[in-house]
Amino acid sequence: MRNGNWSRLDSGEKALIRCALWVARIRGSICNMRLMVQVLGVMLRLVRNCRSRIVDAGTRRAHAMLQTYGDGPTSIFRWAPRLKVWLGDAGYVRYLGLLEVNG
Numbered sequence: 001m002r003n004g005n006w007s008r009l010d011s012g013e014k015a016l017i018r019c020a021l022w023v024a025r026i027r028g029s030i031c032n033m034r035l036m037v038q039v040l041g042v043m044l045r046l047v048r049n050c051r052s053r054i055v056d057a058g059t060r061r062a063h064a065m066l067q068t069y070g071d072g073p074t075s076i077f078r079w080a081p082r083l084k085v086w087l088g089d090a091g092y093v094r095y096l097g098l099l100e101v102n103g
Contacts, residue, residue, distance in 0.1 A: 005046045006046065020039045059093055061099070062096055066084075069083075
């Protein structure tokens with residue numbers, strides 16, 4: 001909750017977490033697999049931090065660029081071969097992620 005991710009959840013997700021915590025407190029554990037999967041999905045969203053969101057956005061953007069500019073006869077990588085190397089570089093992926101998150 002300290003990183004502000006609780007406020008990013010919608011009211012249904014907050015209610016699901018509260019309900020799951022109540023069930024776990026009363027019964028001792030959660031036995032329903034479907035409920036556990038839903039709670040795990042929300043919990044994974046809660047533990048994400050800013051850096052992981054930036055890296056995820058940068059990775060998506062780099063993958064999209066690789067798909068868009070592909071290896072065809074008109075490929076951009078034929079006249080800019082370093083771009084393909086940059087798309088694999090962690091620093092450049094973070095830069096792309098910053099552009100996506102802030103832009």
